[in-house]
């Protein structure tokens with residue numbers, strides 16, 4: 094096994110970075126333990142909060158077990174909107190009344206894509222990019238088939254993402270909707286949300302942003318930037334737990350124009366009127382369909398409080414420091430083994446994960462998991478180092494990259 098001089102380089106030492114980190118104490122708020130040595134996959138599933146562990150039993154005992162159905166009136170009916178507003182304030186830059194917590198990300202995306210199309214009748218084209226998350230592309234393909242629309246697919250250079258020139262070249266007065274990701278799940282590329290939103294609007298189109306990989310890690314100003322619709326998941330940087338429900342933002346001025354396709358009783362104007370005919374509610378309630386997943390919203394509440402306490406700008410500062418550190422370690426320790434960087438080096442173009450590439454990373458990731466070092470692998474050759482600003486230390490990143498080097502050396506030794 095080689096020990097590059099770089100491994101001894103004091104500038105790569107994690108200890109001073111952790112010592113100087115103003116958010117370091119937030120790590121103690123998360124559940125630790127088990128055999129995980131370095132968790133680098135909070136961009137797939139965030140760690141639970143200790144507060145959540147403490148709060149769930151009393152929730153079950155009191156709000157559910159003792160108040161029973163009365164809790165719907167007392168707290169639960171309002172929760173999708175209260176929690177939505179809290180997400181909007183802490184992470185999106187959204188004023189109240191525009192964000193709701195609802196179904197899974199995929200289902201909310203479907204509902205909002207379909208709804209957006211009702212507000213642009215007569216336009217026959219929709220724009221997606223070929224590196225968007227599969228669910229976004231599959232949904233748009235299905236909806237285009239269902240409604241007889243044409244798809245314009247932007248071919249993305251995966252280390253750059255959708256550029257303004259590419260979007261300008263494809264949008265026209267026939268475009269109804271543009272669907273893009275704020276942070277690309279594969280490369281971590283951070284798109285220019287205000288600039289691309291303006292371009293879509295200049296053509297009279299609506300834009301829907303998938304903010305799964307940015308919510309809770311990258312600040313947004315959706316109100317100020319005129320974003321029409323944003324949908325994000327809550328189990329990554331909002332630590333809501335496996336399968337936690339997603340949230341949707343719809344610009345206030347647009348809400349009344351949108352008709353969503355799953356007309357359930359919870360989206361009706363008067364839920365308990367049990368009316369004969371569906372009349373959509375005013376405001377964000379119209380985007381609900383069935384009974385809200387109240388139990389699954391509890392952990393999200395805890396993390397949104399924590400994000401508000403730490404402040405999204407401070408979280409972003411730490412996120413940038415973590416990704417810079419991961420890149421410096423990669424250059425020093427992994428590049429000599431043939432590893433390349435698939436994430437933009439400019440921090441302004443990068444979310445909170447770094448993707449590094451090598452033909453043997455599938456095997457390397459499997460070996461790392463056996464050692465309790467947990468990044469993830471994305472086909473064909475990408476190892477994602479996910480950096481959750483409030484729960485990841487610089488020492489964890491150093492441990493992780495050292496282990497990647499060791500396993501890669503082992504893999505390539507034969």
Ligand SMILES: Cc1ncc(COP(=O)(O)O)c(C=O)c1O
Nearest residue numbers: 197198199226228278303305326
């Ligand atoms: C960018 C992006 N969009 C959508 C999804 C799909 O969300 P869900 O499985 O919660 O429906 C994910 C992750 O799974 C994602 O990373």
Ligand SMILES: Nc1c(O)cccc1C(=O)C[C@H](N)C(=O)O
Nearest residue numbers: 136137138226278279305336471
């Ligand atoms: N949502 C996931 C799941 O239910 C199981 C395993 C992984 C995931 C993921 O989060 C995938 C993820 N959105 C991605 O960026 O690749």
